[in-house]
Amino acid sequence: MLNKRRKKDGFQGQKAIIIPRSVLQGKCVSHALINSLYITDIGYYPKAHFHYRQRPSGADQHILIYCHEGAGTAIVHDQSYTLLAGDFLIIPAKVKHTYVADAHNPWTIYWMHFNGNLAEAWAQQLIRHLNGHKGFLPDVGKTIALFDEMYGQLERGYSMDHLMHCNMCAWHYLASFLYEDKGRAVHNSISDTVDQAISFMKQNVDQNLTLEGIAQAVNFSASHFSLLFRKKTGFAPIEYYNHLKMQHACQFLLFTDKRIKEIGLAVGISDQQYFSRIFKKTMGVSPQQYRSKRTTEEMETNK
Numbered sequence: 001m002l003n004k005r006r007k008k009d010g011f012q013g014q015k016a017i018i019i020p021r022s023v024l025q026g027k028c029v030s031h032a033l034i035n036s037l038y039i040t041d042i043g044y045y046p047k048a049h050f051h052y053r054q055r056p057s058g059a060d061q062h063i064l065i066y067c068h069e070g071a072g073t074a075i076v077h078d079q080s081y082t083l084l085a086g087d088f089l090i091i092p093a094k095v096k097h098t099y100v101a102d103a104h105n106p107w108t109i110y111w112m113h114f115n116g117n118l119a120e121a122w123a124q125q126l127i128r129h130l131n132g133h134k135g136f137l138p139d140v141g142k143t144i145a146l147f148d149e150m151y152g153q154l155e156r157g158y159s160m161d162h163l164m165h166c167n168m169c170a171w172h173y174l175a176s177f178l179y180e181d182k183g184r185a186v187h188n189s190i191s192d193t194v195d196q197a198i199s200f201m202k203q204n205v206d207q208n209l210t211l212e213g214i215a216q217a218v219n220f221s222a223s224h225f226s227l228l229f230r231k232k233t234g235f236a237p238i239e240y241y242n243h244l245k246m247q248h249a250c251q252f253l254l255f256t257d258k259r260i261k262e263i264g265l266a267v268g269i270s271d272q273q274y275f276s277r278i279f280k281k282t283m284g285v286s287p288q289q290y291r292s293k294r295t296t297e298e299m300e301t302n303k
Contacts (some may be wrong), residue, residue: 005050006052006100007051007052007054008051008153009045009051009158011046011047011048011049012047013045013046014044014046014048015043016043016045016149016153017041017154019039019040019041019154019158022165023163023281024038025116025156025158028116028163028167029160031160031170032084033098033164034164034167034168035116035117036117036288037117037118037119037170037171037174038115038116038163039112039114039154039166040113040114041061041111041112042112042147042150043110043112044108044109044110044147045108045111045133047064047069047070047106047107047108048101048109050103050106051099051101051106051109052098052099052100052101053097053098053099053100054071054098055097055098056096057094058091058092058093058094058095059113060093060094061093061112061113061114061115062091062093062114062115062119062120062123063113064088064089064091064114064174064177065075065083065089065091065099065111065293066088066110066111066137066140066143066177067082067083067084067086067087067088067089067107067108067109068085068087068103068107068108068109068144068251069085069107069108070101070102070105071083071084071101071102071106071107072101072102072107073097073100073102074091074097074099074100075097075098075099075278076089076091076095076096076097077096077133079132079133080227081134083107086136086138086278087135087137087138088122088128088134088135088137088173088177089134090123090126090135090177091129092123092124093116093119093120098209100104102128102249107284110144110147111296112170112173114170121185125129125178125262126177126178126232129178130276135177136287137159141271142237143176143177146169146173146176147173148242149166150169150170150173153166189198193218193220193225194228194229194232194233196217196218196274197214197215197218197225197237199219200214200217200218201214201237201240201241204268205241205245206267206268207267207268209268211226211238214237225235225237226292242278242282245267246267246278246279246282248266248267249266249275249279249287250283250290252266253290259289260275260276263275263287275287
C-alpha cells in the first residue's frame with residue numbers, strides 16, 4: 001500500500017519551475033555569460049509525505065537537495081545517506097540514485113537541477129570538499145534568501161534579464177554550500193585555525209611576523225600550521241602574509257601621496273629595495289609604475 005502512495009510531486013504548498021528546454025537551448029546554452037552554469041529546474045517541497053524518486057540511469061542534470069526540516073534517505077552510487085534538518089546532498093548527472101522522504105517525519109526540501117559547461121566541475125568540487133555526497137549547512141538564512149531570489153526571478157518569466165540575474169545568483173548559491181560547511185569537526189577546526197591566522201596577519205600587517213610567530217598565535221607548531229594553511233589556502237603562510245601587505249600597500253599608492261619608503265614602513269618593511277622587490281614580484285610592476293599607471297589613467301579619464 002505504501003509503494004502505491006509514493007509520488008514525485010504534488011505536495012500542498014509546493015513550488016516548482018521546470019524551465020522549458022527550448023528556453024534553455026535558445027537563451028542559456030548559447031549565452032556566453034551563463035552557459036557555464038544555469039538552472040534547469042528548481043523547487044520547494046514542504047512536508048513532502050510519500051516523496052520518492054528513483055532514477056536508475058541518473059538525471060541529465062546535476063541535483064542539489066537541501067533538507068530544511070524533517071528527514072529522508074538517499075542512495076547515490078550504492079551509498080546510503082540519511083538526511084536530517086540542515087543536511088544537503090549533491091548528485092552528479094548520469095549517476096543512478098534513489099531518494100525518499102521519511103514516512104513518519106517527511107522532509108521539507110529546497111532542490112535545484114543545474115547544468116552548463118562548468119556544472120560538472122562544480123559538482124565534483126562539492127564532492128571533493130565533502131569527501132562524499134552529503135554535507136551540513138547550519139546557517140541557511142542567506143542561502144534560502146538566495147534561493148527565493150532565484151525562484152522569484154524565474155517566476156517573472158524567461159526574459160534574458162531574469163535568466164541572467166537568476167543564473168548569476170546560482171554561483172553564489174552553490175558557493176554557500178561549498179564554503180559554509182561547518183558540519184565536520186576536522187574541517188571546522190582547520191577553517192577556524194586558518195581564519196584566526198589570517199585575522200592575526202591583517203591586524204599586524206604593519207609588523208614583520210615570522211612563521212613561528214603566526215603559528216604560535218594559533219597554538220600550532222610552525223610545521224603543522226604551515227601544512228594546514230597551505231592545504232586550506234594554496235599558499236605558504238608568509239607568502240599569504242606578504243600578499244596582504246602588498247594589498248595594503250596598493251591602497252596607499254592609490255589613495256595617498258606617501259613616499260615609497262613610508263609605505264614600506266607602513267606595511268612592516270623598512271628596506272625600500274626589499275619592499276620594491278616583493279611588490280614587483282606580487283603585482284608585476286614596481287611601486288612607482290603602479291602609482292604612475294594610476295596617475296596616467298586618471299589623466300586619460302579627465303581628457
